Amino acid sequence: MIVFATSDKGGTGRSVTVSNVAYRRALHGDDVCYLDFDFGSPTSGAIFHINEAARGIPKVHGARNGRGLHSYVQGEISDPVRLDVWRTTDRSEMRDNPTSGGRLVLLPGDQGGGELPRVAGDVKQVARLFRTLDEEFGLCLVDLSAGRSYATDLVLEAVRSPLLKGVESRWLVFHRWTKQHIIAASGLVFGENGILASAGRNPEPLVRFVRTAVVDPDSSQLSGLRPAQVAWLRRCNRELQELAGKHGLGHTMMLGEIPLEPMLQWREQLLLDDDVYARQVANLDTLEAFESLADRLFDRKCWEML
Ligand SMILES: Nc1ncnc2c1ncn2[C@@H]1O[C@H](COP(=O)(O)OP(=O)(O)OP(=O)(O)O)[C@@H](O)[C@H]1O
Ligand SMILES: [Mg+2]
Secondary structure, three states, X not given: OEEEEEEOOOOOOHHHHHHHHHHHHHHOOOOEEEEEEOOOOOOHHHHOOOHHHEOEEOOOOOOOOOOOHHHHHOOOOOOOOOEEHHHHOOOHHHHOOOOOOOOEEEEOOEOOOOOOOOOOXXXXXXXXXXXXXXXXXXXXXXXXXXXXXXXXXXXXXXXXXXXXXXXXXXXXXXXXXXXXXXXXHHHHHHOOOOHHHHHOOOOOOEEEEEEEEEOOOOOHHHOOOOHHHHHHHHHHHHHHHHHHHHOOOOHHHEEEEEEOOHHHHHOOOOOOHHHXXXXXXXXXXXXXXXXXXXXXXXXXHHHOOO
């Protein structure tokens, strides 16, 4: 299955959340690959702590072409480089991956790569890649650039390609729990040039929303706040729920809700079980939210057409 992760705004928590979902599925034995299609800013290597690819994969010294997804999509190379996260991460606690775990592979962009121009053959190139990876991995997560970007246009075309006939795909749209983000995410999906309008209806794309960095007004984390502040947060939360419902982002369309996690606010990283249970530097709620999202991706009930 291919899952496209997108958002209208930048900085929504898309990459951090999707990386953690990839990690959790791999921990449970799935073979997972993560494709960095954020061409304007290919930094997913940093989240996996792969220092070598923290801003895309560098060229081999003296080579004419790069090795990453930029070069592949532009038709300059026949296969993009794949990094085995368990072996290439510089985070030592992750090196000894559980023996029951599945593969976890990152396809990074090119170091120094930026937004790309459309070129002849790019759609076919991408469709071919998705086809190959879908046959090899149980889950392919594609982290797209925000908004109606080159990457989004490209994959919207690629999914209609005959090469991808029969390949299951789903869309996750990330947004923060604020007025602007709710309106923006709704526009990206339901708007005039939104995903639904552009993808066509045959088959209709499956889309669900993920709320990120959400403050729970009833959380014990907020026990230091004054009663007036908590009351205000509760009122604001109700207003946002109403707004989300009106814009098509209500509960039935929501696949997951990730709490505000202090650890992630300061560092984009994978949240390990040891961070919660042994070191106690991260919250169990956050781990459970990633776990639940990872489960629901494959839960048919959550994706039934409404
Ligand atoms: N659940 C969370 N709690 C607190 N902070 C978070 C959470 N998720 C993400 N963040 C923080 O929000 C910021 C944006 O996250 P991230 O880079 O994943 O978003 P993005 O949508 O991929 O952004 P971009 O558009 O730049 O690619 C990061 O600094 C990250 O650490
Ligand atoms: Mg990102």
